[in-house]
Structure formats: structure tokens, C-alpha cells
Amino acid sequence: MMLNMRLRIYQSLRQCRRVSQSLVSRSSSQAAAMQVPPADGDSKVFAPKIEGLVSSIAQLNLLEIAELNQALKKRLNLPDAPVMAVGAIDRSAAAKDEDEEDAAPQRVQTSFTVKLLKFDDKQKVALIKEVKNLMEGMNLVQAKKFVESAPTVVKADIGKDEAETLRDALTKTCQQAMPI
Incomplete structure (x- = not known):
């Protein structure tokens, strides 16, 4: 809130400067009396009246x-x-981040568990x-x-290739073995 108030004050002062500059530039007699502004590297010397205004404004609190x-x-x-609003920039950036997260690929499973669910009694010896x-x-x-002791976990936390070969070997001899 204080940031918004300071921003408004800053904008109001800029508008005041623009109006005063346009008024000064309209009068030809005052335009002739104006000095050429110094280069960027040089420090500008202000009139005592302006210095007094700046010091007075600098001493004011936010409400004043x-x-x-x-x-x-x-x-x-x-x-x-x-x-x-400064928050509008942050919201748009957050919206872009959310869009990027939505567009990102889903999490890929890298760890698998092979579980023996059922087996045929005729294939029990081959399965053992x-x-x-x-x-x-x-x-x-x-x-x-x-x-x-089926259903039971055959191997846990193994890679995809190993889980597939283990599942294929078990499904040859039993009915259900699945990677989880």
C-alpha cells in the first residue's frame, strides 16, 4: 500500500513537472533565461528556492x-x-510459470516393483x-x-528393463505377475 502511494506521488510530481515545463516553454522571455542542462556526468546545481522545496518535501511523512x-x-x-500495479507483473509471471508446469511432461516412473499375484497349480514346480x-x-x-506365499513382492525398486524381463520370465510359468 505504501508502495502504491509512493508510486502515485511520484507520478503526480512527474505530471507537475511536465505541466510546469510546458508553461515555462510557452513563455519566450523565460525560455531565453533558462540555462542549458549539464551533461549526464556533471552534477547539477539547483536554485536555492528549489533546494528549499526539496528539503521541505524530504522531511514530510507519508500522510503529508x-x-x-x-x-x-x-x-x-x-x-x-x-x-x-506492481503485483500485476508478478501475477503474469506466475501464470506463465503455471503454464510451463502444465506443458512439462508428466513425472516418469523410474523405480518398479514386480509382484507375483497368482499361479496355476499345474505350473507350480516350473515356477519354483x-x-x-x-x-x-x-x-x-x-x-x-x-x-x-503368493501374492508377494518378487523384487522391489528395480529399473524398467529389469522389471520387464522379470515379469516376462514369470508370466511364462504363471498367470499373473505384474510390475508396480
Whole structure:
């Protein structure tokens, strides 16, 4: 809110300067008395009257500056200038970010889990042998207990290629094995 008030005051002062410059440029006698402005690198020396005004305005608080703004607008018949809200820039940038997020590809799954859901009793022996071969460090007794405890997780947190080969090997011998 204070930023908007300062922005309005700044715009009002700019309008006052424009009006005063146009009034000065209209009078030919005053235009001849004006000095050429110094180059950008040179420091400009202001008249004592202007220096006094600047120091007086600099000592005002925000409410007094707002009152000064209103008084100058009324005295000089200046319309209210439309103020560009600073938040409007941020909102448009946020909207662009949201659009970019929507356009971004969906998250790709990189970790898979293969689960043995069901098996056919006729294929039980072949499945036990396949599980023994696929799972390192497992003997036939462990593989039998593992298969009989279905549904169970065969391997977790593996890559896509490994999950597909494991699923294909298990689906040859049983009915349902799925990567999750």
C-alpha cells in the first residue's frame, strides 16, 4: 500500500513537472533565461528556492506527502493517473510459470516393483525353479515357500528393463505377475 502511494506521488510530481515545463516553454522571455542542462556526468546545481522545496518535501511523512499530492492535483487540475500495479507483473509471471508446469511432461516412473499375484497349480514346480534361478541366494525350499506365499513382492525398486524381463520370465510359468 505504501508502495502504491509512493508510486502515485511520484507520478503526480512527474505530471507537475511536465505541466510546469510546458508553461515555462510557452513563455519566450523565460525560455531565453533558462540555462542549458549539464551533461549526464556533471552534477547539477539547483536554485536555492528549489533546494528549499526539496528539503521541505524530504522531511514530510507519508500522510503529508499524500495530502501534498492531492493539493497539487487540485491546484493544477491534474487528473488521477492510472497506476500500474506492481503485483500485476508478478501475477503474469506466475501464470506463465503455471503454464510451463502444465506443458512439462508428466513425472516418469523410474523405480518398479514386480509382484507375483497368482499361479496355476499345474505350473507350480516350473515356477519354483524359475524363482530359484531369478532370485540370487535362494534354494529350492526357500523358493517353494516364496511361491506358496503368493501374492508377494518378487523384487522391489528395480529399473524398467529389469522389471520387464522379470515379469516376462514369470508370466511364462504363471498367470499373473505384474510390475508396480
